[in-house]
Every structure is written in C-alpha cells, then in structure tokens.
Amino acid sequence: MNNKTGIQPIDEYIAAFPEEVQEKLISIYRLIAGDVPEATVKISYGMPTFVLNGNLVHFAAFKNHIGFYPAPSGIQAFQEELAGYKTSKGAIQFPLDKPVPYELISKITAFRVAENVKNN
DSSP states (O other): OOOTTOOOHHHHHHHTSOHHHHHHHHHHHHHHHHHOTTOEEEEETTEEEEESSSEEEEEEEOSSEEEEEOHHHHHHTTTTTTTTSEEOSSOEEEETTSOOOHHHHHHHHHHHHHHHHHHO
C-alpha cells in the first residue's frame, strides 16, 4: 500500500537505521520477498511483517542485533541450527557484528510458509 509519496512504510522503517544495518535489513526483506512473492508485507508490532494465511515472519533491527520472529514453531524446528544464536520462545537474535545467516532465514521462512498453508 503506497502513500502519496510512494514511500512504503517498510522503506521508512529501514531508512531509520545506520547504513550498514539498512543493508542487512534490505537483504533480509528482499530474500523473504523473493522466497515468498505471494506474501503481503505490513508493519505489525512496529516491525516489518510478512503475511501469508496469517503472520509468517517478522524482523526488526536493534542496537546490537537483528531480531527474527518466525513464531515458536519456527525456532523449535531449527533448534540445532540455531544453537549459536540467542533465542527465546519466539525470537532469534542475529548479532550485527556477525554475518547474517541468510540461508537459514530462507529455510525457516519456507518452514513457516508450509505451516501456514497447511493450517489454513
């Protein structure tokens, strides 16, 4: 949904961060958008959110990390691969001073797509 300036709320969200963080956020956004082109995007809970048969994944930038929110099931299904990252029930923290695991984000997102499609 465009506003009169043509700027998307996601663009505004990303533009609020330093350039090196913006690059990571843009890469995550493009990765997920490419993996799930049928998903819609909105700002939900103050962060970019992909929606397909309900919320799919969220992501957000913080002072020292990028948070990725694939629902608790997305974390449980990839516990072994997430062993090197700080996680909680519904969140994963990717430190800003380390490479973003884009392939893992793709795998978790694909899992969430299958889950949302199956459950709806």
